[in-house]
Amino acid sequence: MYRINQQTNSILKLEEVEFSQLGFKERNHLQEWIAKNPEVLGEELLIIQKEFDGFNDTRERLDLLALDADGNLVIIENKLDDSGKDVTWQGLKYASYCSTLTTHQVITIYQQYLHSNLLEESAEENIRNFLEIDGEELLLNNNEQRLIFVSHRFRKEVTSTVLWLIEKGVNIKCFKAVPYRMAEQVFLQFEQIIPLPETEEFTIRMQEKVRTESSKRTTNSKREDFYDKLWYRVRNKLIPQGINVFGSSDKRHYIRYTSRIGKMRFVMVSTLTFCRVEVYIRPDEDASLLMRLKDFAHQIEEELGYKLVWQPLDGKKSSRVKFEIKFSDLNPTGFQNTQRYVLGDLEDSIIDWFALVAPKFFNVVSPFLKKL
Numbered sequence: 001m002y003r004i005n006q007q008t009n010s011i012l013k014l015e016e017v018e019f020s021q022l023g024f025k026e027r028n029h030l031q032e033w034i035a036k037n038p039e040v041l042g043e044e045l046l047i048i049q050k051e052f053d054g055f056n057d058t059r060e061r062l063d064l065l066a067l068d069a070d071g072n073l074v075i076i077e078n079k080l081d082d083s084g085k086d087v088t089w090q091g092l093k094y095a096s097y098c099s100t101l102t103t104h105q106v107i108t109i110y111q112q113y114l115h116s117n118l119l120e121e122s123a124e125e126n127i128r129n130f131l132e133i134d135g136e137e138l139l140l141n142n143n144e145q146r147l148i149f150v151s152h153r154f155r156k157e158v159t160s161t162v163l164w165l166i167e168k169g170v171n172i173k174c175f176k177a178v179p180y181r182m183a184e185q186v187f188l189q190f191e192q193i194i195p196l197p198e199t200e201e202f203t204i205r206m207q208e209k210v211r212t213e214s215s216k217r218t219t220n221s222k223r224e225d226f227y228d229k230l231w232y233r234v235r236n237k238l239i240p241q242g243i244n245v246f247g248s249s250d251k252r253h254y255i256r257y258t259s260r261i262g263k264m265r266f267v268m269v270s271t272l273t274f275c276r277v278e279v280y281i282r283p284d285e286d287a288s289l290l291m292r293l294k295d296f297a298h299q300i301e302e303e304l305g306y307k308l309v310w311q312p313l314d315g316k317k318s319s320r321v322k323f324e325i326k327f328s329d330l331n332p333t334g335f336q337n338t339q340r341y342v343l344g345d346l347e348d349s350i351i352d353w354f355a356l357v358a359p360k361f362f363n364v365v366s367p368f369l370k371k372l
Helices: 026-036 086-097 103-116 123-131 157-168 197-241 289-294 297-304 332-338 345-371
Strands: 003-004 008-012 045-051 060-067 073-078 145-151 172-181 185-194 254-261 264-270 274-281 308-311 319-328
Touching: 003 073, 003 319, 026 045, 026 060, 045 123, 060 086, 060 123, 073 086, 086 123, 086 145, 086 197, 086 274, 086 289, 086 308, 103 123, 157 185, 197 254, 197 264, 197 345, 274 289, 274 345, 289 297, 289 345, 297 345
Parallel strands: 073 145, 145 172
Antiparallel strands: 003 008, 045 060, 060 073, 172 185, 254 264, 264 274, 274 319, 308 319
């Protein structure tokens, strides 16, 4: 940091010093400065407690507890000239302790803070004014707990851990608090170093992207596991009936069964609301095949015992003849109790349906296809 001398049009470097050289203490000085001026941390914060120790089964205490503009709890940990190597672990412990605090408990903590400072004010009213909420239900500590670390210097093991935690979606900021001296004057500079202010918005967007993609990967994994298990059980039901040639789409919502007839395929399909069997006809096989097969519709449907749906699928790469049933018709009770990719009792009904319908569908339709 430099001081500008306008008279001589020059700058004079200020002397960077240690807090300890100046006789400043963490609790009596740095903590008090931030408590009285939380805006030095780059945002609007409402300090609701100092030296908070209201945790069960531990005598540990955090330095400052605050609310941000979204009603999230912010744990502020202050160190003087050295961050130490355990500040991240310390902060994460405090965040986990605070995660269980209810709205009522947060208001009570703040009210105690006001009383300890001899302020006859309403904690809830102050919080509502700070959050600009009037008349709505007050919900605090509802989304996440944030961490802010303040120190003159940060050890590499701390910055490395913080950056890794940020990648994993933990909301952490690190501020350097640097004291300077010039003659009898003392200055203090706060600087956000992690994440850098100019990259913070980008970092937040990347975190959101990572969380979204992680959620998609989890969903995809559940879906693949579900279909892998489903088709495994269906195959075991069909093999004893002489159907033992299957496609390789075990982890998808469909699977080919039996040998192909030309480029036509017999397919089983299961979504989260219905299951079906079908003949899947590619147009490069014979564009008129579906309509010629439909000439035998009455005879085919009479042998099957049910009506088929004939879909030319104009403009698409295939046509199909299908028979499908909704889960709600297959097993109304089971359908009401399903969860995404966890079908419970309904799964047995689906497997039994395929075991009954798929072989008969093939045995009735395939002779007509071979004839055509």
